[in-house]
Structures are given as structure tokens and as C-alpha cells.
Amino acid sequence: MLDPVSRVRRFNRAVTSAVGALDTSFLGRGRPLGAARVLNAIGHGRSDVAEIRDYLGLDSGLMSRLLRSLEDDGLIETAAHEDDARRRVATLTRAGRREFAAYEALSNAQAEGFLAQHSQAEALLAAMDLIASALTRERVTLDEMDPRSEQARYCLGEYYAELGRRFKQGFDVSLSRDPDAKDMRRPRGTFIVAMSDTLPIGCVGLKGTDHGYAEIKRLWVAPAARGLRLGRRLMDAAEAAARGLGITLLRLDTNSALPEAARLYRNTGWSEIPRFNDDPYPDLFFEKRL
């Protein structure tokens, strides 16, 4: 009754019946599931018909009919794409926005109801994040973003908070050599955020310098996404970006309070070097030639 496979299967059973209930809640507004899914995809900002079709995995004939039925109900309007008249874009009408809002309210109420049942919501949410990340593992995208973007700032905030917990003396960004955002933008460097669905779950910065090397900074993976080898993927992406920018030498600093990071560096071709800056926090320094 305790072997791992049984536990996964128990989870599958629990979730299958819960999803069934979720689907029927989508049916609560007298519309077949397929049409409801298309309406919601449009409401969530997917306007391109081909994109929706791809996202929902629908046949083009079926997709076309679902669009017609939503159009007949006065919920959406379609028009030719402005750059390419073969493609169509769908937008919600006023009635469609109302209907979409009703679906959103249903979904939110359902989620709130679930949370309200549970007295330790934070543990439950952490577990949900972990599982959602594991399930969407192969759909995690690594996107170059501005280090000042909302997603990047979220990652950095979590990163600093974690350093604060893990360093005995805490962590104060202002004492550390905080990289300038412009050093982590092309062409000097870049900043990469790992996105799972709409949630940022990791980041890494490539910071250009004037000393003949670039630095890797702010490598972070959300607790809920650990174990998916995302750190390695982020490092690979940062190195690839560095190569693309013509950078041939990378350096980084880290702290022995973060042993999993040092392990990753040692396993991926980095070698330890003497201290190369006077930042008070790091006590380990690495270099890698590309």
C-alpha cells in the first residue's frame, strides 16, 4: 500500500475524479466543453485561430465549426489577420466578455472553495506548484527577458529571500555587487527566465563586464521546480547565449552554503579559481572557457 507506484496511482485516481468535476463545472453554462474551451482560450488572449487550434489540439474542421457556433451565439467575432488574410483572428464581443468573465468567476470560486477547505493552504499550494512543475516539465520555456520585467523581478526577489534564509549572516542586496540591469541586456549580456505555463520558476543572468569575461549571476530555481534539472538547462542556455555574443570566458562566484550549485558547476566543466572580486558574500569562485 506504500510503494511509490501505488502512491502515484492513488494521486491519479484522486485527480481524475476531481478533473471530472472541474469539467462539469465548465458545462454549467449550457455549452459543450469544446466551445467553452475555445471561448476561454480567446478570453485568455489567444486570438490567432491556428494558435488556438494547436493549443487545444483540434482538427481544423472541428475548430471552424466551434468558431461558427460561438459566432452564432454572438460571443465572438472573427476577422482576417491584418498581415495575412488567410489567417483569422477571433475577438470577444461584449457579450463574449461577459460570458468569459462568468467562466473565470466559476474557476476562481472553485479554486477558492478548494483552498478554503484546507487549514494549511500554504503547504497545499507548495505541493500543487511542485506537481504542476513536474507535469509541465517538458513545456517549460526559457525566455530571454529584461531583468526589470515583472517576471525577472519576481525571480530575483525569491532568490534574495532564499539567500537570506540560507546564509547564516542573512543577505542584504545592497552590500553585494548588484549587477546593473543594462549589463544583463543584449548586447552586453542577457537575462533568462524559465517559465512554466504563466509562472516564472527559475532564472539566470549573463552579465557583461569590461574585463574580457562575462559573469553568470542570479542562478535560481524555484523550490517547486527542483529535481527537474532546470538549473542545468538554464546554465546551458546562458552559455549558449554567451557563445552567441562572442564571449569566450565565463566566471561566477557562489557560496559554500549552496552546495547543490557548486556541485552543478563542477559537473559541467567549471573549474575553481581564486577570488576575483571583493563581494562579501561569495567564498567560491569558478571559471569556464567556452
Add this chain to the structure above:
Amino acid sequence: MLDPVSRVRRFNRAVTSAVGALDTSFLGRGRPLGAARVLNAIGHGRSDVAEIRDYLGLDSGLMSRLLRSLEDDGLIETAAHEDDARRRVATLTRAGRREFAAYEALSNAQAEGFLAQHSQAEALLAAMDLIASALTRERVTLDEMDPRSEQARYCLGEYYAELGRRFKQGFDVSLSRDPDAKDMRRPRGTFIVAMSDTLPIGCVGLKGTDHGYAEIKRLWVAPAARGLRLGRRLMDAAEAAARGLGITLLRLDTNSALPEAARLYRNTGWSEIPRFNDDPYPDLFFEKRL
């Protein structure tokens, strides 16, 4: 992007598409999903037709047709129920058992594959247990069981292991006043196990004594099921059982290293009393008059 409701909804999206994949894997054997679900329900020991219908939420006409199609394929046999000839019971034929085993193998392989992708399987399993318990919360049953049953012994083992972790000096059952199994059986007492699906997730013992009171022993809730107010449900059930046995006074001992337990007792009408035994582990003693 971080509010609890969004996190729940992200989980729902992740799980919905994963369940879709799980469903299509069930289609891998050239049988419609409905028939496959009925076959699997029978394979998992649900023989009563009405019970399967209820479990899968099927219309009686549809159910009947699915049974016929499985019968035509030679996978099941149906017969009248021995107590009530209106009801029918379904059993797998030899070919049906083979087919069911093939589905089981598919499910197991799928679960194993999922675990293998993840390098921190234990954290993932703990998260799955937690969520499965939360989702099946309203389907948790409290069953009176023999304290020597497999489920009871599993709970007790976990309970002792947890005491070992939480007490500074560890925990050795043989030093404690281990209640005799027969004191936790009717009519002297009882033992109640909380079952979620097939997994025991909590227990409590009611131990009869010859001193004019009964004792509550071995209250335990699995870590994955905390926050569901299961401790309170178990205590309520134990008190109800005590009332049914004509018991009017309950006592229990506990340890201040288990603050959540003491909080529960104080909030549910128990009052602290002086030490009433010489067990080395407890340092807090409670009493409740029914």
C-alpha cells in the same frame, strides 16, 4: 501571478492535460474509454453492477450496454446476485483478467515513467499524497479495525517513527506502556483507522481499563493529511464509540513535544489533570467526562 487562486488554477490546467494523456493511454488497447473504465472497475474488485454505475456516474442504459459489449468480447461474465436476483454481479473471465493485467501494466508503467523523470521522487510523492488526501477529503472513511490488522499496524509504525523524530530522547515502544491489542477491541475498546481510497492516513485507539475510565491512545494523522481536521474527526469518532460502550470518563497522556495534539485536546473539552501513570514519555495528562 502569485496569488493562491492562480496557483490552484495553474495546477488544474497542468493536471487536466495530464489526465487527458492518461485517458488516451487507456485507449491504447482499442477499446472505448467507457468500456475500459468498467473493465478496470471490475478488475479492482467492484463486482456489483449498481456500485460500478454509481462509482463511474453512468446511466443505467449505458452501463448495461457497456457490460454487454465486454461480455461479447468474452472479458466478463455476469450473474444474478445470490441474495437478490434483481441485482447483477460481474466477474472477469480468464481473458478479462489478462486484459485487466495489461491495463494495470500500462498504468504502472506510466506511473513509473513519471517518477523516473524526477530526481527528487520522495518530495514529489509527498506532494502527491498531500493533494490526493485533500481532494478525497470528503471521501475519507473512519473504519473500526482490529489493532493487529495490516492497516492498523502501518499507522502504528508511522506513529512510533514520528515520535522517534519528535522526542529529543527518541522513542522506544518497549519502554512505553504499549496497550494490549485486546484492550482496543470491542467490547473493552476499539481501534479506528482513517482510510483515504486505499491508504490509511490516520488512527486512534480507545483502550479499556479496569479503573473506571478508558484511555485514548495512538492518535496519529499522516503528514500528508494534516490540515484536514482529521484529528478532530478521529477524536469525535473515538468519543462516540466510547459513549456507545457506556464509558463515561476518558483519559489520555501526551507530550509537550506534540503541541498540536495538546491544542486539539484543550479546544475540545479536555482538561489537564495530574499525572495518572508512570510511563516515561508523557508529560501532559488530560481527562474528559462524557
Add this chain to the structure above:
DNA sequence: AACGATATCTGACTAAAGTCAGATAATGCT
């Protein structure tokens, strides 16, 4: 302008799931 590629739409289909009104037979109760 011609031509192959692409995006969508339409018509004609099938499979699966689900609904509903009886029919049939067994049961429990008076």
C-alpha cells in the same frame, strides 16, 4: 502571371457518450 504552399471552411461521414421511456423480472410489504 503562374504555381505551389498555406489557412480556413464546408459537406459528408463515424464513433462514442449520453438520455429517456417503457419492458421485464424479482423483491418487500401489507
Add this chain to the structure above:
DNA sequence: AGCATTATCTGACTTTAGTCAGATATCGTT
């Protein structure tokens, strides 16, 4: 024995989802 109730089955439907082969219009390229 009579009668309402219950469990299942059957026939006749509808809805939803999905498939596939063209038709139509547009695009990019030559």
C-alpha cells in the same frame, strides 16, 4: 395474493467529438 418498489435491460433517440476529402482564398516566390 396483490401491489408498489427496485434493478436491469432494450429500443429509439440526440448531442458531442472527431475525421477526411475536397473547395476557396490568399500568400510568397519565381
